[in-house]
Amino acid sequence: MKPRTYPARPTDVYLFATCLIDLFVPQAGLDAVKLLEREGVTVHFPRQQSCCGQPAYSSGNPREAAEVARAQLGLFGQPWPVIVPSGSCAGMMRHHWPTLFDAGSADAARARDLSERVYELTEFLVRVLDVDFGAFEADTQRDERVVLHTSCGARREMGTRTHGVEVIDALPGVTRVEHERESECCGFGGTFSLKHPDISGAMVADKIASACATGCNRLVSADCGCLLNIGHAAEHRGAPLEVEHLASFLWRRTGGAA
Incomplete structure (x- = not known):
């Protein structure tokens, strides 16, 4: 890249x-x-x-x-x-x-x-906009510990893990926790999950177990396909893991004020 x-x-x-x-x-x-x-x-x-x-x-x-x-x-x-x-x-x-x-x-x-x-x-x-996410007040927000997931394509082609880490680490009251399988694919892969459901299911199960092992109950990602895959699989397994798109997480954590 x-x-x-x-x-x-x-x-x-x-x-x-x-x-x-x-x-x-x-x-x-x-x-x-x-x-x-x-x-x-x-x-x-x-x-x-x-x-x-x-x-x-x-x-x-x-x-x-x-x-x-x-x-x-x-x-x-x-x-x-x-x-x-x-x-x-x-x-x-x-x-x-x-x-x-x-x-x-x-x-x-x-x-x-x-x-x-x-x-x-x-x-x-x-x-480009040079937004300082550390400048937002966190007084009304409860502290949160989250794990980050970056899709394979986003990580490889756009380098977006770097940007995701930067903005989350800057947020007051938020602690980002790395987990063992963070760099691995969640198993979605577009049509891969349809063509190879057993392999895909095993991959997302590993991802969920690794995220939950950190003690965090929220996974944040900027890729909707991965979020849908991880979120639905976690719900199906009864895992205590909620998912949230990074845009919504950032808006919520910065007070949502215009």
Whole structure:
């Protein structure tokens, strides 16, 4: 992963909310908007947006992934950053969208331009907006101990574990506890969990056991697919582990004030 140069603070951004947040955890998307707006940024949400195409791409269907991407290339026409509250979806858009089209084509050029403007939410908050999460008061908040989960794609392609660690460690009254299997996949892997349910189930069971062994009862992540997988598996097993999207966790821990 190459180091990137960050732009000056913008006045406007686009939000690519991801299909999972749109369908299953809309509050995380709303909280992401509120975090950005609190910093004085105007958030634009193109309503025709859909999926990033990762399910098709990771299943070996780049042509179908290209059609998903092509349908959205024109939605982000202004030269504003595109903020994604999911490291894996951001990684798909930033690193793989340009490869889906014939080199030298107009679509490849548009995908390349767009990819350079894609930022995962926490990366954008700390590297571009320079938000000081340690400056928020914690007087009305009870102390919390949490574990962090970063999806494989987010960790590998966007380096978002670094940003997640930075913002959580800065929060007053919050202690982040590392666990033995933090770097391991939760077993979701998009269609992997459908094609290999037994292996996926064993992986998420290991993840939950490792998180619970810390004594923490809350797992925070910036990737909705992992959250749904871990949260549902924990509930099914009766494990004392709640899950929360990092955007909602940050909004809650910083008082939620505009």
